[in-house]
Amino acid sequence: MSILTVSNIKKQFGGLVAVNSVDMTVEKGSITAVIGPNGAGKTTFFNLITGVYQPDEGNVQLGSSSLVGLKPHEISRLGIARTFQNIRLFSNITVLENVMVGLHKQLKAGIVGTLFQTKKVREEELRAQEEAYHWLEYVGLAQHLNEEAQNLSYGAQRRLEIARALASKPRLLLLDEPAAGMNPRETRELTEFIHRMRDDLNVTIVLIEHDMKLVMEISEHIIVLDHGEKIAEGKPAEIRNNVKVIEAYLGKSAVTPA
Amino acid sequence: MQRLTSKLKGNKLAQIILLVLYVLVTSLSLYLAQASVTAFLLLLVSLLLLYYTELPDRLKWVIAGVVLVGVIPFVASTGPSYQSYMEVATVVGIYVAMALGLNIVVGLAGLLDLGFVAFFAIGAYTYGIFATAQAANFMPFGVFPLSGDSFWIFILIGCFVAALFGVLLGIPVLRVKGDYLAIVTLGFGEIIRIVFNNLDKPVNITNGAMGLASVKPPEIFGFQFVYPNQFYFIVLAILLFVILAVRRFEFSKIGRSWKAVRENEIAAQSMGIHLVRTKLLAFAIGASFSGMMGVVFAAKQTFVDPTSFTLLESITILVMVILGGMGSVPGVILGAAVITILNLQVLTEVTNYLNQLSLNGVISFPEALSPAKMQRFIFGAILIIFAIYRPQGLIPAKNPVFDEESLKEGSENHRKKQIKVESDKGFQA
Secondary structure, eight states: OOEEEEEEEEEEEEEEEEEEEEEEEEEETTTEEESSSSTHHHHHHHHHHHHOOOSSSEEEEETEEOOTTOOOHHHHTTEEEEOOOSSSOOTTSSSHHHHHHGGGGGOOOOHHHHHOOOOHHHHHHHHHHHHHHHHHHHOOOOGGGBBBGGSSSSHHHHHHHHHHHHHHHOOOEEESSSSTTTTEEEHHHHHHHHHHHHHHHOOOOEEOOOOOHHHHHHSSEEEEETTEEEEEEEEEHHHOOOOHHOOOOOOOGGOOOO | HHHHHHHHHHHHHHHHHHHHHHHHHHHHHHHHHHTTTHHHHHHHHHHHHHHHSSOOOOHHHHHHHHHIIHHHHHHHHTSTTTHHHHHHHHHEEEEEEEEHHIIIIIIOOOOOOOOTTHHHHHHHHHHHTTTSGGGTOOOSSSSSOGGGGGGHHHHHHHHHHHHHHHHHHHHTTSSOOOHHHHHHHHHHHHHHHHHHTTTTTTOOOOOGGGGGOOOOOOHHHOEESSSSHHHHHHHHHHHHHHHHHHHHHHHHHHHHHHHHHHHHHHHHHHTTTHHHHHHHHHHHHHHHHHHHHHHHHHHHHHHHHHHGGOOOHHHHHHHHHHHHHHOOOOHHHHHHHHHHIIIIIIHHHEEEEEEHHHHTTTOOOOGOHHHHHHHHHHHHHHHHHHHHOOTOOOSSOOOOOOOOOHHHHHHHHHHHHHHHHHHHHHHHH
């Protein structure tokens, strides 16, 4: 069963066609990778799904509801969470509070309740702290709960972004270059972690990644973009041998020996 | 000195004794040496010392209450400058509330607002129009001025009207960000003032540049509030509410949403935070505090005209927030107090002193450097010094500290619950 269907999506910035007529179907519970050389339109593609940009043409469908025309926060409420290529944490607040923001769409506290600190609001806040702590434990950052997010190491910041995304209980999780800037050991841990996450939490994962070892190991389905167009799609083994993909990454001369 | 502070650390009893001694000495000297500004200021500093003690929060509030409600009005009451001290204290209270309101907009939500005084003006005019005969010019029914009893309801009305205008101004203004937002809010602040200045025709609503004179003083059970020492208590009560509200908002879902929007709009949105609603809420709540104090201001001055609400006022309030520490409630309170007292008391005293000296021929100032003209210069210099040595503000904002142990326990329960839910599902299947 497919959870996300992207059909014929297009986005143009001035004269540059960033994403051109791309189709994609993501199966529920799968791990899908979107790869491609720099500037291929991968992040734009994510931004079109999450509502940061509106597509010029085409449709994005989560389950049975269309996402076109919705604001990012509305899409988030439908069950899509994401991380960012250039980490976007709430740098000056604590690690725990960062995760708590991920829980916000489940919290009901309003102005009046907050002002009078009703029992319900206090309880809810306490539960939220506990749940946020639970997610920190899950990604292994529990001991850093009171630190400012900006003081975490690079790898920890990436994990915090994932914890924040998980806290919003997504059906679909988009990871934008989760392994960027990580050393081989960290990348290996991340690979395991992504697997574990999918199995534990029953979440569908789509990721953009440049680390081919990680991509080949982890993904069940791969989509290759180049210059905004989809040039190939299939299982890791198929992609590995695809002529067009090798050409996109290494140039024509790699395919047709002179 | 270092040994002394390290000895004091952790010793709560010594802290209390020292604090009580300090309050006693300063209040005695104020009580005996009448009209001593220094003693009055030192007495106020006791509140700052109280903040730095390690006493439990509840006790701090009680002590602060005793000092503010009992000690200060009592020991100041004997001297001839009683009313002028109370005037200063009242004005400090008004500015503290406004600075706390602006702190929500600028410090927590990160929206630079250079026209904040507009909401103060709206509050002031809301009461001013109805508590003078002015309203009779355009209201088809009712007898105006309303009696002083209505003041208490008008505090609430001023609060809501200012909040409403906060939202109305916010809707168009929040389409822009950063520097542009600052400029647009600056424009709106001026527009409000100019509208009040010109709304005497075709229908005379605000009486234009003439202003509204003899605003009815507040009244309860036939008792009229006329003097600063009486307004002092009104301001104190509202201020208590404002501080309580700000603290509660700051550490709630709403406050966290503001901070999230301040830190990163795109990430906040992708976590499901409604950007426009969150920002409008910050505008509305910030404005509402200002509106309440506007009503008090109108009643206290008994006169409202547009010149009280210039751009300089907006900038002054912003300086209070920045000097105190953006996003920090104790910092902003201190910042507002320091700047108001500097402007009203210290700098005027210094100017008077220098004037006296030059009159007696001790020193002579050239015309261009006369003390009265130098007042703004000294003020500016002080601000620059603060900006260089305390760029984070007098008391920088602090993040809450969560107790790991209790969370660990709670998280354990959470996990059990989750497992239970999952096993329930499995059972059904």
